[in-house]
Amino acid sequence: MVWFVSACASEQAKQAVGGTYDPFEAENRGTHQFNKDMDRWIVDPMSQGYGKSTSGGVRDAFGNFASNLALPNDIINNILQGELDSAVQNTGRFAMNTIIGLAGFFDPASDVNMPRVEADFGQTLHVWGAAEGPYVEMPFLGPSNSRDAVGVVVDIALNPFIVILQDPQQYVGIFAYILDAMGNRYEYDAVIQAVLYDSADSYAQARSIYLQNRRFDLGMSAEDLYSDPYSDDPYEDF
Amino acid sequence: MNRREFISAVSAISMVAIVPTGALALSDAQAKSLVEAAVKDINKVIGSGKSLSGKIKDFERIFVKYGDVAIIARSALGPDARSASKSQLNTYTKAFQGYMSRKYGRRFEEFVGGRIEVKTARKVKSFHEVKTTAYLQGEAPFAVNFLVSDKSGKPRFFDMVIEGISLRLTEKEEIGAMLDKRKGNIDLLTQDLKKAG
Numbered sequence: 500m501v502w503f504v505s506a507c508a509s510e511q512a513k514q515a516v517g518g519t520y521d522p523f524e525a526e527n528r529g530t531h532q533f534n535k536d537m538d539r540w541i542v543d544p545m546s547q548g549y550g551k552s553t554s555g556g557v558r559d560a561f562g563n564f565a566s567n568l569a570l571p572n573d574i575i576n577n578i579l580q581g582e583l584d585s586a587v588q589n590t591g592r593f594a595m596n597t598i599i600g601l602a603g604f605f606d607p608a609s610d611v612n613m614p615r616v617e618a619d620f621g622q623t624l625h626v627w628g629a630a631e632g633p634y635v636e637m638p639f640l641g642p643s644n645s646r647d648a649v650g651v652v653v654d655i656a657l658n659p660f661i662v663i664l665q666d667p668q669q670y671v672g673i674f675a676y677i678l679d680a681m682g683n684r685y686e687y688d689a690v691i692q693a694v695l696y697d698s699a700d701s702y703a704q705a706r707s708i709y710l711q712n713r714r715f716d717l718g719m720s721a722e723d724l725y726s727d728p729y730s731d732d733p734y735e736d737f
Numbered sequence: 738m739n740r741r742e743f744i745s746a747v748s749a750i751s752m753v754a755i756v757p758t759g760a761l762a763l764s765d766a767q768a769k770s771l772v773e774a775a776v777k778d779i780n781k782v783i784g785s786g787k788s789l790s791g792k793i794k795d796f797e798r799i800f801v802k803y804g805d806v807a808i809i810a811r812s813a814l815g816p817d818a819r820s821a822s823k824s825q826l827n828t829y830t831k832a833f834q835g836y837m838s839r840k841y842g843r844r845f846e847e848f849v850g851g852r853i854e855v856k857t858a859r860k861v862k863s864f865h866e867v868k869t870t871a872y873l874q875g876e877a878p879f880a881v882n883f884l885v886s887d888k889s890g891k892p893r894f895f896d897m898v899i900e901g902i903s904l905r906l907t908e909k910e911e912i913g914a915m916l917d918k919r920k921g922n923i924d925l926l927t928q929d930l931k932k933a934g
Contacts, residue, residue, distance in 0.1 A: 559875065614877065689847065693840070700914030707910045708902050715880075715901020721861045728812035728895055728905065729888040730863070 519710065521634040530636045531702040535695060537639065542684055549678070550685030558682040560604040565679035566615060567596050567603025568672050571659040576618035580626040585616035617716075620657070621650025625717050634706055642709035763892055768865035768885040769858035771892045775803040775883070776853045776869060783848045793842030797834065800841075805886070805893035806834050809905055812895075813912040814923070821923050829923055832930035837908070839934030850874045853881060864888075864895070871899075 521527065550558070570593040577586035592608040592615060599607050608614075624646050625631075632645030640651065658672075684691065698704045714724060782795040800806060810833040811818045811826070818826065851873040858867040864886040870878045884896040896905040912926070915933075919925040 555875065689843070693843075698911055698914070699918055700911070703910050703914055704907065707907050711902045711906065712900055721866055724901065725861055725864075725866070725884060725896075725898075725903075726906075727863055727886075728808050729886060 519634065519706065520631070521706065523633055523635060527634065527636040527706075528702050530638055531705065533638060534636065534641060535701065538691075538695065542681075543688075546681040546684035546688070549681040550688075558685070561675065561678045562682050563596070563600070563606045564603045565672075565675040566606075567593065567600070568675055569617075570596075570615065572654055572657065573616060573618045575657060575659075576620055576623045576654075577616065579620075579623045580618065582616070582618070585618065588613055589616055619647075619650055620653040621647030622717055624650055631714075634710065636702075636705070642705050644710075644713070647713070763865060763885070763887040765858040765860065765865060767887075767892055768867050769855065771803060771885055772858070772867040772869065772883045772894065773855050775799060775894070776855055778803075780852050783845060783851060789843065789846065792845045793838055796842035796845060797838035800834065800838060803894055805889045805895045806830060806837075808889060808895050809837075809908070810834070812905055813908045814916070815909060815913055817916060817921060817923060825923050825927075829927045829930070832927045833912075836930040836934040841904075843934075848873060858885075867894075 570589050574586050574589045574593070577583070577589060592613045595608040595611075595613065596603045596606055599605075621643075629646050631647075635643050635645055635648050637643050637648060637651075643651070694704050694708065695701045711724070778799050782792060782799070785791070785795070787795070807830055810830040813833065814821070814826075814829065821829070848871075851871060853869050853871045856868045856870060858865055860866075861884075864884055867883045867885055869881045869883065871881045872878050879900050880898075882898040883894040884898065885892055885894050887893070896903050898904070915929055916923070916926050919929065
Protein backbone atom coordinates (compact mmCIF):
# COMPACT_ATOMS: atom_id res chain seq x y z
CA MET A 500 0.00 0.00 0.00
CA VAL A 501 2.79 2.38 0.86
CA TRP A 502 4.56 1.45 -2.42
CA PHE A 503 1.44 2.34 -4.41
CA VAL A 504 1.32 5.67 -2.66
CA SER A 505 5.03 6.34 -3.25
CA ALA A 506 4.70 5.46 -6.93
CA CYS A 507 2.03 8.11 -7.26
CA ALA A 508 4.18 10.41 -5.15
CA SER A 509 7.15 10.28 -7.54
CA GLU A 510 4.84 11.53 -10.29
CA GLN A 511 3.68 14.33 -8.06
CA ALA A 512 7.23 15.15 -7.00
CA LYS A 513 7.60 16.59 -10.50
CA GLN A 514 5.03 19.20 -9.48
CA ALA A 515 6.07 21.92 -7.07
CA VAL A 516 4.97 21.44 -3.48
CA GLY A 517 1.74 23.34 -3.07
CA GLY A 518 0.68 23.01 -6.69
CA THR A 519 -2.32 21.17 -8.07
CA TYR A 520 -1.66 17.67 -9.36
CA ASP A 521 -4.89 16.41 -10.91
CA PRO A 522 -4.27 13.79 -13.62
CA PHE A 523 -7.71 12.27 -13.02
CA GLU A 524 -9.53 15.56 -13.56
CA ALA A 525 -12.02 14.18 -16.11
CA GLU A 526 -13.18 11.36 -13.81
CA ASN A 527 -13.08 13.67 -10.79
CA ARG A 528 -15.35 16.18 -12.50
CA GLY A 529 -17.82 13.37 -13.17
CA THR A 530 -17.80 12.37 -9.51
CA HIS A 531 -18.14 16.01 -8.51
CA GLN A 532 -21.29 16.35 -10.59
CA PHE A 533 -22.65 13.19 -8.97
CA ASN A 534 -21.86 14.56 -5.50
CA LYS A 535 -23.50 17.86 -6.35
CA ASP A 536 -26.64 16.11 -7.56
CA MET A 537 -26.68 14.02 -4.38
CA ASP A 538 -26.31 17.20 -2.35
CA ARG A 539 -28.98 19.14 -4.19
CA TRP A 540 -31.64 16.43 -4.21
CA ILE A 541 -30.91 14.46 -1.04
CA VAL A 542 -28.34 15.82 1.41
CA ASP A 543 -29.36 19.49 1.36
CA PRO A 544 -33.14 18.87 1.75
CA MET A 545 -32.51 16.27 4.48
CA SER A 546 -30.16 18.57 6.38
CA GLN A 547 -32.65 21.45 6.10
CA GLY A 548 -35.31 19.16 7.54
CA TYR A 549 -32.99 18.02 10.31
CA GLY A 550 -31.87 21.57 11.07
CA LYS A 551 -35.34 23.02 11.19
CA SER A 552 -36.77 20.26 13.37
CA THR A 553 -34.00 20.39 15.98
CA SER A 554 -32.46 23.04 18.17
CA GLY A 555 -28.79 24.02 18.07
CA GLY A 556 -28.34 22.33 21.42
CA VAL A 557 -29.66 19.00 20.17
CA ARG A 558 -27.48 19.16 17.06
CA ASP A 559 -24.43 20.00 19.19
CA ALA A 560 -25.20 17.00 21.39
CA PHE A 561 -25.28 14.63 18.41
CA GLY A 562 -22.14 16.28 17.06
CA ASN A 563 -20.38 15.73 20.37
CA PHE A 564 -21.50 12.09 20.44
CA ALA A 565 -20.05 11.46 16.96
CA SER A 566 -16.78 13.27 17.77
CA ASN A 567 -16.40 11.22 20.92
CA LEU A 568 -16.75 7.96 18.99
CA ALA A 569 -13.96 9.13 16.69
CA LEU A 570 -11.47 9.51 19.55
CA PRO A 571 -10.24 5.88 19.74
CA ASN A 572 -9.26 6.12 16.07
CA ASP A 573 -7.51 9.46 16.77
CA ILE A 574 -5.58 7.78 19.59
CA ILE A 575 -4.38 4.93 17.37
CA ASN A 576 -3.12 7.42 14.80
CA ASN A 577 -1.54 9.67 17.47
CA ILE A 578 0.48 6.65 18.62
CA LEU A 579 1.42 5.61 15.07
CA GLN A 580 2.71 9.15 14.51
CA GLY A 581 4.65 9.18 17.77
CA GLU A 582 2.47 11.98 19.17
CA LEU A 583 2.21 10.54 22.66
CA ASP A 584 1.11 13.80 24.35
CA SER A 585 -1.83 13.95 21.97
CA ALA A 586 -2.63 10.28 22.61
CA VAL A 587 -2.73 10.90 26.34
CA GLN A 588 -4.89 14.01 25.91
CA ASN A 589 -7.34 12.23 23.63
CA THR A 590 -7.54 9.28 26.04
CA GLY A 591 -8.31 11.61 28.95
CA ARG A 592 -10.85 13.40 26.81
CA PHE A 593 -12.55 10.15 25.81
CA ALA A 594 -12.77 8.98 29.42
CA MET A 595 -14.09 12.32 30.66
CA ASN A 596 -16.68 12.87 27.95
CA THR A 597 -17.91 9.27 28.02
CA ILE A 598 -18.31 9.14 31.80
CA ILE A 599 -19.02 12.72 32.91
CA GLY A 600 -20.31 13.79 29.48
CA LEU A 601 -22.91 10.98 29.49
CA ALA A 602 -21.73 8.71 26.66
CA GLY A 603 -20.26 11.69 24.86
CA PHE A 604 -23.37 13.84 24.33
CA PHE A 605 -21.76 16.53 26.43
CA ASP A 606 -18.23 17.90 26.13
CA PRO A 607 -16.89 18.83 29.57
CA ALA A 608 -13.34 18.03 28.41
CA SER A 609 -13.24 21.12 26.18
CA ASP A 610 -14.15 23.29 29.16
CA VAL A 611 -11.06 22.06 31.01
CA ASN A 612 -8.85 22.73 27.99
CA MET A 613 -8.59 19.18 26.67
CA PRO A 614 -9.61 19.68 23.04
CA ARG A 615 -9.68 16.88 20.52
CA VAL A 616 -6.43 16.35 18.64
CA GLU A 617 -7.73 15.03 15.34
CA ALA A 618 -5.69 12.38 13.59
CA ASP A 619 -6.42 10.13 10.66
CA PHE A 620 -4.47 7.50 8.78
CA GLY A 621 -3.89 9.79 5.77
CA GLN A 622 -2.14 12.14 8.18
CA THR A 623 -0.16 9.19 9.58
CA LEU A 624 0.99 8.32 6.07
CA HIS A 625 2.05 11.95 5.62
CA VAL A 626 4.06 11.82 8.84
CA TRP A 627 5.68 8.60 7.59
CA GLY A 628 6.78 10.48 4.46
CA ALA A 629 4.13 9.62 1.88
CA ALA A 630 3.42 12.50 -0.51
CA GLU A 631 -0.12 13.57 -1.34
CA GLY A 632 -0.46 11.88 -4.66
CA PRO A 633 -3.05 12.88 -7.25
CA TYR A 634 -6.17 14.82 -6.27
CA VAL A 635 -9.24 12.63 -6.02
CA GLU A 636 -12.87 13.48 -5.51
CA MET A 637 -14.58 10.54 -3.83
CA PRO A 638 -18.26 9.71 -4.21
CA PHE A 639 -20.15 10.90 -1.12
CA LEU A 640 -17.02 11.70 0.84
CA GLY A 641 -15.90 14.50 -1.49
CA PRO A 642 -12.40 15.93 -2.04
CA SER A 643 -9.37 13.88 -1.07
CA ASN A 644 -6.10 12.67 -2.53
CA SER A 645 -4.86 9.17 -3.29
CA ARG A 646 -2.89 8.91 -0.04
CA ASP A 647 -5.77 10.09 2.14
CA ALA A 648 -8.29 7.91 0.30
CA VAL A 649 -6.21 4.87 1.31
CA GLY A 650 -6.18 6.38 4.81
CA VAL A 651 -9.98 6.44 4.98
CA VAL A 652 -10.16 2.73 4.17
CA VAL A 653 -7.62 1.92 6.87
CA ASP A 654 -9.40 4.16 9.40
CA ILE A 655 -12.63 2.26 8.86
CA ALA A 656 -10.89 -1.12 9.02
CA LEU A 657 -8.99 -0.20 12.21
CA ASN A 658 -11.88 1.53 13.99
CA PRO A 659 -12.09 -0.11 17.40
CA PHE A 660 -15.86 0.28 17.43
CA ILE A 661 -16.09 -1.97 14.40
CA VAL A 662 -13.31 -4.42 15.17
CA ILE A 663 -13.70 -4.96 18.91
CA LEU A 664 -17.35 -4.33 19.63
CA GLN A 665 -20.07 -6.31 17.97
CA ASP A 666 -23.08 -5.45 15.81
CA PRO A 667 -25.37 -2.98 17.58
CA GLN A 668 -22.56 -0.56 18.49
CA GLN A 669 -21.22 -0.24 14.96
CA TYR A 670 -24.60 0.93 13.62
CA VAL A 671 -24.81 3.57 16.33
CA GLY A 672 -21.51 4.95 15.08
CA ILE A 673 -22.78 5.21 11.50
CA PHE A 674 -26.03 6.93 12.54
CA ALA A 675 -24.09 9.36 14.70
CA TYR A 676 -21.77 10.12 11.76
CA ILE A 677 -24.70 10.79 9.43
CA LEU A 678 -26.50 13.06 11.90
CA ASP A 679 -23.28 14.94 12.54
CA ALA A 680 -22.80 15.42 8.78
CA MET A 681 -26.39 16.65 8.45
CA GLY A 682 -25.81 19.08 11.29
CA ASN A 683 -22.68 20.46 9.62
CA ARG A 684 -24.42 20.73 6.27
CA TYR A 685 -27.15 22.80 7.92
CA GLU A 686 -24.81 25.04 9.95
CA TYR A 687 -22.54 25.83 7.00
CA ASP A 688 -25.32 26.08 4.43
CA ALA A 689 -24.50 29.66 3.37
CA VAL A 690 -20.85 28.96 2.62
CA ILE A 691 -21.60 25.61 0.93
CA GLN A 692 -24.25 27.28 -1.24
CA ALA A 693 -21.74 29.94 -2.26
CA VAL A 694 -19.01 27.46 -3.20
CA LEU A 695 -21.13 24.74 -4.82
CA TYR A 696 -23.90 26.72 -6.46
CA ASP A 697 -22.83 30.35 -6.92
CA SER A 698 -19.32 29.89 -8.26
CA ALA A 699 -18.22 29.69 -11.87
CA ASP A 700 -16.41 26.38 -11.34
CA SER A 701 -17.44 24.61 -8.15
CA TYR A 702 -15.11 21.67 -8.90
CA ALA A 703 -12.02 23.92 -9.06
CA GLN A 704 -13.15 25.85 -5.97
CA ALA A 705 -13.71 22.67 -3.93
CA ARG A 706 -10.35 21.27 -5.08
CA SER A 707 -8.47 24.48 -4.28
CA ILE A 708 -10.08 24.93 -0.86
CA TYR A 709 -9.61 21.27 0.07
CA LEU A 710 -5.93 21.11 -0.92
CA GLN A 711 -5.07 24.35 0.86
CA ASN A 712 -6.86 23.37 4.06
CA ARG A 713 -5.56 19.79 4.11
CA ARG A 714 -1.96 20.91 3.73
CA PHE A 715 -2.46 23.42 6.53
CA ASP A 716 -4.00 20.74 8.77
CA LEU A 717 -1.03 18.48 8.13
CA GLY A 718 1.20 21.26 9.43
CA MET A 719 2.98 22.15 6.22
CA SER A 720 5.12 25.21 6.74
CA ALA A 721 4.34 28.76 5.75
CA GLU A 722 7.45 28.69 3.55
CA ASP A 723 5.86 25.96 1.44
CA LEU A 724 2.36 27.36 1.37
CA TYR A 725 2.74 31.10 0.82
CA SER A 726 3.58 32.76 -2.49
CA ASP A 727 4.47 36.37 -3.19
CA PRO A 728 2.24 38.16 -5.73
CA TYR A 729 4.64 41.11 -5.97
CA SER A 730 7.37 38.93 -7.42
CA ASP A 731 5.19 37.21 -10.07
CA ASP A 732 4.16 40.53 -11.57
CA PRO A 733 6.68 43.29 -10.83
CA TYR A 734 4.90 46.10 -9.04
CA GLU A 735 6.72 48.66 -11.22
CA ASP A 736 4.18 47.89 -13.95
CA PHE A 737 1.70 50.13 -12.18
CA MET B 738 22.31 61.02 -22.28
CA ASN B 739 21.62 64.75 -22.06
CA ARG B 740 21.88 66.90 -18.94
CA ARG B 741 18.17 66.65 -18.05
CA GLU B 742 18.23 62.87 -18.26
CA PHE B 743 21.38 62.75 -16.18
CA ILE B 744 19.86 64.94 -13.45
CA SER B 745 16.67 62.89 -13.26
CA ALA B 746 18.72 59.68 -13.20
CA VAL B 747 20.80 61.01 -10.30
CA SER B 748 17.74 62.20 -8.38
CA ALA B 749 16.04 58.89 -8.98
CA ILE B 750 19.05 57.08 -7.51
CA SER B 751 19.20 59.41 -4.52
CA MET B 752 15.44 59.04 -3.99
CA VAL B 753 15.90 55.30 -3.89
CA ALA B 754 18.68 55.71 -1.37
CA ILE B 755 16.63 58.04 0.86
CA VAL B 756 13.27 56.27 0.66
CA PRO B 757 13.53 52.72 1.92
CA THR B 758 11.50 50.38 -0.21
CA GLY B 759 10.77 46.69 -0.06
CA ALA B 760 10.39 44.30 2.81
CA LEU B 761 13.53 45.47 4.61
CA ALA B 762 11.71 48.63 5.63
CA LEU B 763 8.68 46.90 7.13
CA SER B 764 9.11 45.62 10.67
CA ASP B 765 7.17 42.94 12.53
CA ALA B 766 5.78 45.67 14.76
CA GLN B 767 4.48 47.71 11.82
CA ALA B 768 2.87 44.69 10.20
CA LYS B 769 1.26 43.75 13.50
CA SER B 770 -0.10 47.25 14.12
CA LEU B 771 -1.66 47.37 10.64
CA VAL B 772 -3.51 44.14 11.35
CA GLU B 773 -4.46 45.30 14.86
CA ALA B 774 -6.07 48.40 13.37
CA ALA B 775 -7.88 46.34 10.73
CA VAL B 776 -9.06 43.78 13.30
CA LYS B 777 -10.31 46.54 15.61
CA ASP B 778 -12.38 47.88 12.72
CA ILE B 779 -13.61 44.40 11.82
CA ASN B 780 -14.64 43.62 15.41
CA LYS B 781 -16.59 46.88 15.46
CA VAL B 782 -18.47 45.92 12.29
CA ILE B 783 -19.24 42.44 13.65
CA GLY B 784 -20.73 43.92 16.79
CA SER B 785 -22.53 46.80 15.05
CA GLY B 786 -25.85 45.07 14.45
CA LYS B 787 -26.19 46.79 11.08
CA SER B 788 -28.15 45.49 8.10
CA LEU B 789 -26.43 43.27 5.54
CA SER B 790 -25.95 46.14 3.07
CA GLY B 791 -24.43 48.23 5.85
CA LYS B 792 -22.01 45.44 6.67
CA ILE B 793 -21.05 45.05 3.00
CA LYS B 794 -20.27 48.77 2.76
CA ASP B 795 -18.18 48.50 5.91
CA PHE B 796 -16.31 45.49 4.53
CA GLU B 797 -15.51 47.45 1.36
CA ARG B 798 -14.22 50.36 3.41
CA ILE B 799 -11.96 48.07 5.45
CA PHE B 800 -10.79 46.21 2.34
CA VAL B 801 -9.73 49.46 0.65
CA LYS B 802 -8.20 51.00 3.76
CA TYR B 803 -6.05 48.09 4.89
CA GLY B 804 -5.73 45.84 1.85
CA ASP B 805 -3.79 46.19 -1.38
CA VAL B 806 -6.82 45.77 -3.62
CA ALA B 807 -4.84 46.41 -6.79
CA ILE B 808 -2.34 43.58 -6.28
CA ILE B 809 -5.03 41.14 -5.12
CA ALA B 810 -7.14 41.95 -8.18
CA ARG B 811 -4.19 41.76 -10.52
CA SER B 812 -2.99 38.49 -9.01
CA ALA B 813 -6.50 37.00 -9.37
CA LEU B 814 -6.48 37.89 -13.08
CA GLY B 815 -3.29 35.89 -13.53
CA PRO B 816 -1.07 36.09 -16.64
CA ASP B 817 -3.86 37.77 -18.64
CA ALA B 818 -3.18 40.91 -16.60
CA ARG B 819 -0.07 41.53 -18.69
CA SER B 820 -2.06 41.84 -21.91
CA ALA B 821 -4.66 44.18 -20.41
CA SER B 822 -4.53 47.94 -20.99
CA LYS B 823 -4.24 50.29 -18.00
CA SER B 824 -7.86 51.43 -18.32
CA GLN B 825 -9.10 47.83 -18.68
CA LEU B 826 -7.19 46.93 -15.54
CA ASN B 827 -8.61 49.90 -13.63
CA THR B 828 -12.21 49.12 -14.59
CA TYR B 829 -11.64 45.47 -13.76
CA THR B 830 -10.10 46.32 -10.36
CA LYS B 831 -13.08 48.53 -9.47
CA ALA B 832 -15.50 45.73 -10.41
CA PHE B 833 -13.37 43.21 -8.50
CA GLN B 834 -13.50 45.41 -5.40
CA GLY B 835 -17.30 45.47 -5.46
CA TYR B 836 -17.55 41.73 -6.12
CA MET B 837 -15.20 40.91 -3.19
CA SER B 838 -17.08 43.25 -0.85
CA ARG B 839 -20.43 41.63 -1.61
CA LYS B 840 -19.11 38.07 -1.53
CA TYR B 841 -17.12 38.36 1.71
CA GLY B 842 -19.13 41.10 3.38
CA ARG B 843 -21.96 38.60 3.49
CA ARG B 844 -19.76 36.25 5.56
CA PHE B 845 -19.88 38.81 8.38
CA GLU B 846 -23.41 37.60 9.06
CA GLU B 847 -21.92 34.37 10.34
CA PHE B 848 -19.55 36.26 12.64
CA VAL B 849 -22.23 37.75 14.90
CA GLY B 850 -21.17 37.33 18.51
CA GLY B 851 -17.61 36.57 17.50
CA ARG B 852 -14.30 38.38 17.66
CA ILE B 853 -10.75 38.21 16.27
CA GLU B 854 -7.60 38.45 18.39
CA VAL B 855 -4.19 39.35 16.99
CA LYS B 856 -1.46 37.00 18.19
CA THR B 857 2.00 37.17 16.61
CA ALA B 858 3.89 38.64 13.67
CA ARG B 859 6.97 37.29 11.93
CA LYS B 860 8.86 37.61 8.69
CA VAL B 861 8.21 34.94 6.05
CA LYS B 862 10.07 35.07 2.73
CA SER B 863 9.88 38.71 1.56
CA PHE B 864 6.81 39.72 3.59
CA HIS B 865 5.24 39.37 7.03
CA GLU B 866 2.72 36.91 8.43
CA VAL B 867 0.50 38.22 11.21
CA LYS B 868 -1.37 35.44 13.00
CA THR B 869 -4.79 36.03 14.49
CA THR B 870 -7.38 33.71 15.99
CA ALA B 871 -11.10 34.00 15.32
CA TYR B 872 -13.52 33.02 18.07
CA LEU B 873 -17.06 32.26 16.94
CA GLN B 874 -19.84 31.10 19.19
CA GLY B 875 -20.18 27.35 19.38
CA GLU B 876 -17.08 26.62 17.29
CA ALA B 877 -13.48 25.77 17.96
CA PRO B 878 -11.19 28.79 17.47
CA PHE B 879 -9.63 28.95 14.03
CA ALA B 880 -6.58 30.60 12.49
CA VAL B 881 -6.87 33.71 10.33
CA ASN B 882 -3.48 34.88 9.07
CA PHE B 883 -2.82 38.19 7.31
CA LEU B 884 0.10 38.52 4.90
CA VAL B 885 1.46 42.06 4.93
CA SER B 886 3.86 43.86 2.62
CA ASP B 887 4.81 47.47 1.93
CA LYS B 888 5.80 46.88 -1.69
CA SER B 889 2.82 48.98 -2.77
CA GLY B 890 4.42 51.96 -1.02
CA LYS B 891 2.49 51.56 2.24
CA PRO B 892 2.01 48.63 4.60
CA ARG B 893 -1.03 46.73 3.35
CA PHE B 894 -2.25 43.15 3.58
CA PHE B 895 -2.22 41.28 0.28
CA ASP B 896 -3.78 38.07 1.52
CA MET B 897 -5.95 36.66 4.26
CA VAL B 898 -5.44 32.95 4.98
CA ILE B 899 -8.18 31.15 6.93
CA GLU B 900 -7.11 27.72 8.22
CA GLY B 901 -4.68 27.56 5.34
CA ILE B 902 -7.16 28.74 2.72
CA SER B 903 -5.82 31.79 0.92
CA LEU B 904 -8.39 34.36 -0.16
CA ARG B 905 -6.11 35.45 -3.00
CA LEU B 906 -5.44 31.95 -4.39
CA THR B 907 -9.05 30.84 -4.08
CA GLU B 908 -10.22 33.93 -5.94
CA LYS B 909 -7.50 33.42 -8.54
CA GLU B 910 -9.02 30.01 -9.27
CA GLU B 911 -12.51 31.48 -9.46
CA ILE B 912 -11.66 34.54 -11.59
CA GLY B 913 -9.74 32.20 -13.90
CA ALA B 914 -12.86 30.06 -14.30
CA MET B 915 -15.02 33.14 -14.93
CA LEU B 916 -12.51 34.38 -17.52
CA ASP B 917 -12.53 30.97 -19.23
CA LYS B 918 -16.31 31.19 -19.48
CA ARG B 919 -15.82 34.48 -21.37
CA LYS B 920 -13.09 33.01 -23.57
CA GLY B 921 -10.43 35.29 -22.06
CA ASN B 922 -12.32 38.53 -22.68
CA ILE B 923 -11.47 40.82 -19.76
CA ASP B 924 -14.17 43.39 -20.58
CA LEU B 925 -16.90 40.75 -20.43
CA LEU B 926 -15.39 39.40 -17.20
CA THR B 927 -15.59 42.93 -15.77
CA GLN B 928 -19.30 43.10 -16.72
CA ASP B 929 -19.91 39.77 -14.97
CA LEU B 930 -18.07 40.89 -11.84
CA LYS B 931 -20.30 43.97 -11.52
CA LYS B 932 -23.27 41.65 -11.06
CA ALA B 933 -21.55 38.81 -9.17
CA GLY B 934 -20.98 38.26 -5.43
